[in-house]
Amino acid sequence: MVNVDAMFDANSRTRSAGVITRDAGEGCIEANHGFLVHVVDATMTEAYALKTGLQLAEHIGSNSFI
Numbered sequence: 001m002v003n004v005d006a007m008f009d010a011n012s013r014t015r016s017a018g019v020i021t022r023d024a025g026e027g028c029i030e031a032n033h034g035f036l037v038h039v040v041d042a043t044m045t046e047a048y049a050l051k052t053g054l055q056l057a058e059h060i061g062s063n064s065f066i
Contacts, residue, residue: 001026002057006049008042015039017049019056032056 006017018033032052039045 004049004053006045008045019053
């Protein structure tokens with residue numbers, strides 16, 4: 001399972017994304033978090049989080065998606 005989340009604050013222009021991959025027993029396999037510098041709105045922040053999640057899933061060898 002891959003969980004992604006993003007945060008965008010228009011007032012402070014703060015944005016970040018986080019991703020975690022879990023096994024069937026809900027144990028953490030790998031995680032990633034970062035502040036986003038070149039993202040300009042909330043929609044792009046969420047899209048970046050999803051892209052990062054897919055890259056992380058590929059990195060750990062996951063090839064089954066629902």
